[in-house]
Amino acid sequence: MSKLNIGKNVFSQPMPLALLGTHNEGKPNFMALGWFTRVNNNPPLFAVAVNKAHQTNVSIRTNKTFTINFPTEDMIIETDYCGIVSAKRMDKSKIFDVFYGELENAPLITKCPLSIECKLHDIMEFPTNDLFIGEVVAAYSDEKYLTDNIPDLKKINPVVFTMPNNNYFKIGEKVGDAWSDGRKFEVDQ
Amino acid sequence: MSKLNIGKNVFSQPMPLALLGTHNEGKPNFMALGWFTRVNNNPPLFAVAVNKAHQTNVSIRTNKTFTINFPTEDMIIETDYCGIVSAKRMDKSKIFDVFYGELENAPLITKCPLSIECKLHDIMEFPTNDLFIGEVVAAYSDEKYLTDNIPDLKKINPVVFTMPNNNYFKIGEKVGDAWSDGRKFEVDQ
Numbered sequence: 001m002s003k004l005n006i007g008k009n010v011f012s013q014p015m016p017l018a019l020l021g022t023h024n025e026g027k028p029n030f031m032a033l034g035w036f037t038r039v040n041n042n043p044p045l046f047a048v049a050v051n052k053a054h055q056t057n058v059s060i061r062t063n064k065t066f067t068i069n070f071p072t073e074d075m076i077i078e079t080d081y082c083g084i085v086s087a088k089r090m091d092k093s094k095i096f097d098v099f100y101g102e103l104e105n106a107p108l109i110t111k112c113p114l115s116i117e118c119k120l121h122d123i124m125e126f127p128t129n130d131l132f133i134g135e136v137v138a139a140y141s142d143e144k145y146l147t148d149n150i151p152d153l154k155k156i157n158p159v160v161f162t163m164p165n166n167n168y169f170k171i172g173e174k175v176g177d178a179w180s181d182g183r184k185f186e187v188d189q
Numbered sequence: 190m191s192k193l194n195i196g197k198n199v200f201s202q203p204m205p206l207a208l209l210g211t212h213n214e215g216k217p218n219f220m221a222l223g224w225f226t227r228v229n230n231n232p233p234l235f236a237v238a239v240n241k242a243h244q245t246n247v248s249i250r251t252n253k254t255f256t257i258n259f260p261t262e263d264m265i266i267e268t269d270y271c272g273i274v275s276a277k278r279m280d281k282s283k284i285f286d287v288f289y290g291e292l293e294n295a296p297l298i299t300k301c302p303l304s305i306e307c308k309l310h311d312i313m314e315f316p317t318n319d320l321f322i323g324e325v326v327a328a329y330s331d332e333k334y335l336t337d338n339i340p341d342l343k344k345i346n347p348v349v350f351t352m353p354n355n356n357y358f359k360i361g362e363k364v365g366d367a368w369s370d371g372r373k374f375e376v377d378q
Contacts, residue, residue, distance in 0.1 A: 003288060003299070003329045006338065008233045010328040012205045012226060013259050013303055013340055013347050014360065032367075037201060037226040039238040040315035044197045047236060047320065049228040070202050073364055081371030095374075099192060110192070114202055124313050124322075126229035131236065133313075139199040140192045149195065151202055153351050153358060158202050160349065160360065161367050162342050168365035169342060171203065171349065175262055176357035178221075178350050182270030185284075 014160035014169060019079055019096075020048055021067035021107045021115075022059035027093035028107035031056045032083025034161055035129070036068065044136040046118055049129045055087040060132050064120040065106040072113060072157050073170050079159075080168075101138050113145040113156040203349035203358060208268055208285075209237055210256035210296045210304075211248035216282035217296035220245045221272025223350060224318070225257065233325040235307055238318045244276040249321050252294040253309040257323075258301040261346050262359050268348075269357075290327050302334040302345040 015034035022029050035049035046068060050057045060066050071079045078095050085092065098107040101117045108115040118134025125131075145155045153171060161168045204223035211218050224238035235257060239246045249255050260268045267284050274281065287296040290306045297304040307323025314320075334344045342360060350357045 002331050003297075004332060004335070005290070006328050006330050006335070006340070008325040008327060010233065010303065010305055010325060010340070012207075013342055013345055014205060014349065015226070016201045016203060016205070016349075018201075035226050035228060037204070037224050037236070037238065039224060039236070039318060039320050041240065041317040043316065044199065045315055047226070047228070047238075049226065049236075051230065076365045077370050077374045079371075080365065080367060080369065081374035084368055084371040101194070108192075114199065116199055122313070124311070124320075126234055126322075127232065128230040129228060131228050131313075133315075136197040136199060138194050138197060141195050142191050143193060146193070146195070147354075150354050151195070151199070151351075152354070153203055153356065156202055159364065160203065160205075162340075163367075165336075165339050165341070166367035166369065167342065167363050168367055168370070170361040170364050172359040172361035174356050175348065175359050176265045176269065178269060178352075178355035178357055179273055180269065180355065181266050181357070182268075182273040185266045185270035 011163040014162050017159045017161050019069040019071055019082060019109060020056055021069055022056050023063055023105035024055055024059045024087045028098050029059065029087045029092050030082045032079055045121060046134050047131050049131050051129050057130055060120060063105040065103045066118050066134055067106050067108050068116040069109040069112040070114045070158050073159055075111060076159060076168055101140060103137055108140060113141055114151050115140045200352040203351050206348045206350050208258040208260055208271060208298060209245055210258055211245050212252055212294035213244055213248050213276045217287050218276045218281050219271045221268055234310060235323050236320050238320050240318050246319055249309060254292045254295040255307050255323055256295050256297050257305040258298040259303045259347050260301055262348055264300060265348060265357055290329060292326055297329060302330055303340050304329045
């Protein structure tokens with residue numbers, strides 16, 4: 001067999017890219033986020049994994065709220081900056097225009113085509129990172145990013161990324177329909 | 190403000206796509222998976238969210254192992270089929286050629302450019318889904334998908350997908366460098 005064991009330090013190919021929003025000392029703060037996913041259908045829950053050393057880890061524990069904001073391709077430089085620089089060293093509160101929804105201390109980024117505000121539901125602690133489970137309180141978008149009131153990926157123009165080689169990619173063409181294309185396989189059997 | 194509250198049932202834009210592998214009654218079984226992420230740096234841990242109604246939920250609890258396999262664009266039909274049809278109704282053990290790594294009952298898909306075998310570390314239970322935390326035991330690829338011994342997204346040609354409109358997309362061009370492009374912002378300040 002041609003398979004190579006490439007070790008244990010592997011990552012989803014690719015990961016979605018978001019800005020994880022909190023309040024730090026009363027002001028908006030954001031970090032770049034790739035380790036997150038929806039985890040429950042009803043109620044809608046998201047999980048975000050945050051290194052124990054990050055200021056955002058402290059902020060979520062303090063405020064019990066966080067936001068997930070999806071940047072567009074033209075926000076890569078600001079987003080990446082939020083992944084490089086710690087709130088412990090630099091005030092990141094002026095990088096983005098923000099707005100607020102139903103929660104206090106949960107800043108949402110106006111320029112992002114999709115922003116989700118979450119209240120803390122639970123915490124799962126791991127050796128180097130903690131997994132914060134948030135219940136979705138509301139999500140926000142703009143008419144121009146929606147088709148039939150649903151976020152439209154091609155209008156959103158998001159970015160995905162890879163580790164450990166650290167590349168950003170845009171999304172390409174549509175290649176299929178989920179919960180549908182599989183019927184072709186069934187017919188062939 | 191032009192922002193619209195679009196409700197609570199929102200999803201990552203986009204989600205990565207994988208096949209979640211287990212043994213069911215001693216045979217390989219796979220379901221399509223979009224709700225998963227890396228959650229810990231050291232040791233490498235992944236979290237996969239599985240509906241309580243799925244047979245895979247039972248299988249992971251029974252075997253205490255699972256695999257995460259990333260399909261290529263030309264595997265969409267088989268992958269989608271695994272998301273439509275339950276192991277309770279159909280034997281899915283013959284769809285893919287499989288191989289085994291270090292764990293028992295953890296089938297890896299030969300055709301997938303990246304496959305990860307995990308041993309169960311913990312379970313977090315939610316109302317409709319359970320989150321299975323797996324520690325990476327090993328990951329497998331082929332020389333043709335690697336550059337400098339690291340998975341290369343453009344060689345892998347994976348698929349991402351969206352909910353609730355259920356579209357599959359391929360990856361487009363590289364548009365930046367993570368943990369690097371942000372330096373341009375810092376210089377401008």
